[in-house]
Amino acid sequence: MNVLVVGGAGYIGSHCIRQLVAAGHRPVVLDNLVYGHRAAVAADIPFYEGNLGDPATVGRILQHEKIELVMHFAAFCYVGESVTAPMKYYENNLVATLRLLATMQLHGVSKFVFSSTCATFGVPDRLPMTEDLPQRPINPYGQTKLDVENVLKALATAHGLSFAVFRYFNAAGAAEDGTIGEDHDPETHLIPLAIDAALGRRPPLQIFGTDYPTPDGTCQRDYVHVDDLSRAHIAIFDRLATPGAQFFYNLGTGRPFSVREIIGAVERITGHKVPVIEAPRRAGDPPALYADSAKARRDLGWSPKFGDAESIIATAWKWHQTHPRGFAS
């Protein structure tokens, strides 16, 4: 299929492009390069620099490239920033996404794959987290993602849009060959910060909260490899042939790892001690989030190839070693 990958120069989008090519599809990238990296996308992939909320640009691409399906990875994703700058999140994650969907409708493109998040659930009623739990986001980031989920349902009913929503848990790791990986500015995620702290490239890692109701007092998360996430996106394609079809999947390994367990794993993989400082809780962090991905396993035959934190961290470590300054290396 001819697939428009919106946000294809970002962390998850760039990994998904590799998988699309490997599966015989033809990806085309739209990215405004605000957070994405041109170097994350191979030179032979059609690349358009522009905004998803610009109907003229998007419309031209849809027509010219004969796009059949759109994958949308282009969101702002800093939970803390979404609380202090909500308009930025509503503008990009919701308003611009509505423009993208309207442009697709105008041009008759009716298949859509959307990156959502476990943050749509807020503090979950139950663990591990199944798709049917109540969604009560506790920050604007999660709310904007949930808003889009709801818009998609309405468009499926009204206009036959067929779509899949993938709710990621903690995306982590890098391509196994070490050529692309995570490069955020600013970086806020635990694994890259712990690796940098281990190498002395950043100050000691702050552990945000040691008094959570978890076995070692630190937050538990479900770290899932970025290539595993990408594979689920492609496994859904056939099911989107039915007009109005809608699918929701929670994607994680189902295994919780605490902040201290991740630090231990980073130390084992890198061979360096991670210097740490115990710090207060970070606002908006639920104590524990981990997935029940039985539905994705059942429907899509999906199972994460990287089932434990160490194997995921090993790929991130390879990327950090070969690209100490990220794509600027």
Ligand code: UFG
């Ligand atoms: N953490 C630290 N110190 C740090 C950074 C993180 O202790 O310097 C802790 C956090 O408190 C959290 C865990 O490590 O308990 C993981 O934090 P990340 O920032 O790596 O990831 P989050 O769980 O906060 O965020 C991820 C995604 C978001 C998504 C969110 C849903 O990156 O996009 O999960 O909760 F919204």
